[in-house]
Amino acid sequence: MEQYSRRFIEELANHIDPVIIDYFNKKRNLLHFSAGSVSELIDETLMTYLDGKSSREDLTPIIGKIKKSRLQKRSRWYKSYINDIDTISIDDPKHPLANIVLMAKTLPIDDYTRMFGDKTLDEIIDDKKRAATEWKNDSHSLLIEFPGISSLTDNSIYNSLKNDLIISAWKYIENELAGNIDSYLRLFPVDLVDKPLFSPSSFTLMMDTASNNLLKEIITDEDGKELLEVTVDSGKLTPPKAMDSNDLKLVNAFISNINMQEFYKEKSVIVDLNTLGKEVVDYHVGKNVIKKITNSCRKLVEYNFSYEEAGSKIYFNLFDNIVIREDVERPYAIAQFGEILSNAIIKKKLISITSASYDVLDNNLSRIICYAMKREQIANQETFIGEYNYTYFQKIVRFKLKNKKKNLQLIKESLQEFVDNNIVIDSFELKNNIFIIKFLPLSDAEIQDLNFDKTKLIDAPSDLN
Numbered sequence: 001m002e003q004y005s006r007r008f009i010e011e012l013a014n015h016i017d018p019v020i021i022d023y024f025n026k027k028r029n030l031l032h033f034s035a036g037s038v039s040e041l042i043d044e045t046l047m048t049y050l051d052g053k054s055s056r057e058d059l060t061p062i063i064g065k066i067k068k069s070r071l072q073k074r075s076r077w078y079k080s081y082i083n084d085i086d087t088i089s090i091d092d093p094k095h096p097l098a099n100i101v102l103m104a105k106t107l108p109i110d111d112y113t114r115m116f117g118d119k120t121l122d123e124i125i126d127d128k129k130r131a132a133t134e135w136k137n138d139s140h141s142l143l144i145e146f147p148g149i150s151s152l153t154d155n156s157i158y159n160s161l162k163n164d165l166i167i168s169a170w171k172y173i174e175n176e177l178a179g180n181i182d183s184y185l186r187l188f189p190v191d192l193v194d195k196p197l198f199s200p201s202s203f204t205l206m207m208d209t210a211s212n213n214l215l216k217e218i219i220t221d222e223d224g225k226e227l228l229e230v231t232v233d234s235g236k237l238t239p240p241k242a243m244d245s246n247d248l249k250l251v252n253a254f255i256s257n258i259n260m261q262e263f264y265k266e267k268s269v270i271v272d273l274n275t276l277g278k279e280v281v282d283y284h285v286g287k288n289v290i291k292k293i294t295n296s297c298r299k300l301v302e303y304n305f306s307y308e309e310a311g312s313k314i315y316f317n318l319f320d321n322i323v324i325r326e327d328v329e330r331p332y333a334i335a336q337f338g339e340i341l342s343n344a345i346i347k348k349k350l351i352s353i354t355s356a357s358y359d360v361l362d363n364n365l366s367r368i369i370c371y372a373m374k375r376e377q378i379a380n381q382e383t384f385i386g387e388y389n390y391t392y393f394q395k396i397v398r399f400k401l402k403n404k405k406k407n408l409q410l411i412k413e414s415l416q417e418f419v420d421n422n423i424v425i426d427s428f429e430l431k432n433n434i435f436i437i438k439f440l441p442l443s444d445a446e447i448q449d450l451n452f453d454k455t456k457l458i459d460a461p462s463d464l465n
Helices: 006-013 018-027 038-050 056-087 098-106 109-116 121-137 154-177 245-256 260-266 273-281 287-302 339-346 355-360 364-379 390-396 404-420 444-455
Strands: 185-189 214-220 226-233 268-272 304-309 312-316 319-325 332-337 350-354 385-389 425-431 434-439
Touching: 006 038, 006 444, 018 038, 018 154, 038 056, 038 154, 056 121, 056 154, 098 109, 098 121, 185 245, 185 339, 185 355, 185 364, 245 268, 245 273, 245 287, 245 339, 245 364, 260 268, 260 339, 268 273, 273 287, 273 332, 287 319, 287 332, 332 339, 350 355, 350 364, 355 364, 364 385, 364 390, 364 404, 364 434, 385 390, 390 404, 404 425, 404 434
Parallel strands: none
Antiparallel strands: 185 350, 214 226, 226 304, 268 332, 304 312, 319 332, 385 434, 425 434
């Protein structure tokens, strides 16, 4: 059973109904809740209800059952509450309002007036019944707001609190993550972080004609050293354009929507076009959006890459094919991953940044280099300092211009965005064309996730290990 990431739990805590959090903090000790903190409560709730599952297709039916059961419980509670008020003797300790009745009978006049005004006991009881009816009729009311909650056992109250929490959590998961928990992270293969695959903006490539109807371009650093070779069949992309940050976002979307049990066998994923459309233009799918997705997918499939490593030539592509189906009720895309991507996913050789952090970044260059910056942050947790020359950035991003001065300015603007938003980088300075970067400490949740990833076993078929 896969545990949920500490970073996801940390992020989710920021989106839970504050009424639920406040109730837990105030009642935790009084009612002997087993969770000792909000994080523990969320973790326990997720595992109790969702059992380690994360994909939309798995979660939707689970949440449907929870909501149905919840409606039945609300109706049952209300009917029992009203019936007990009407049928049980007002002096019986089992009466739902026994504590209120006792208080009304024993309070001094001044205290009674401050609490109940000039209402009679019958009027006080009618108010409680009216409040219960309002609670029942308000579909958004919480179980812990049920007027008769105090008559339940501590365990029943705790379970009701967790039920409220999972519904609150689902609102965030559905609205912000498209129903897919894994979307809380942006993932990219570690082995491709230092390859200049993506540019902040797309531009037409000036490719040379090679043999066998191929167009070829060699990307080099400022010293002329080859970093990456790009090839494409002539006529496949007319004109051939550089992959940009939107193309990278589609790669992220395909990765984060994977169902791992199926991926081990098929090396493919099916993603709703609305999900992809929101990545490209933050809008629901229309003809123009589908055209943008199609053009982007063509680039992800048609380009082939190669680079030198330890005296060998390494060849790879990102996707073998991507098929878009528009002639169905819910249009979707099927993406068949290339070997380098699929191996990285199966072996979990991925670098990640939370979607919450990624979505704050407006600069397209920041959205490309964020994975490299996160890798460097992790690698420099002892000194928190790293030094990076211009060539380093040429390895991780594809610049449109050859102008070093302008590109250094673009890098400065990007790094400043990280600093301004308190993401990965604490501060930096540029000295003699060297960027001296001070990284932020990793959060406790990040450290826990890193340690967990290092020690856990990958539950993959043996022939894939």
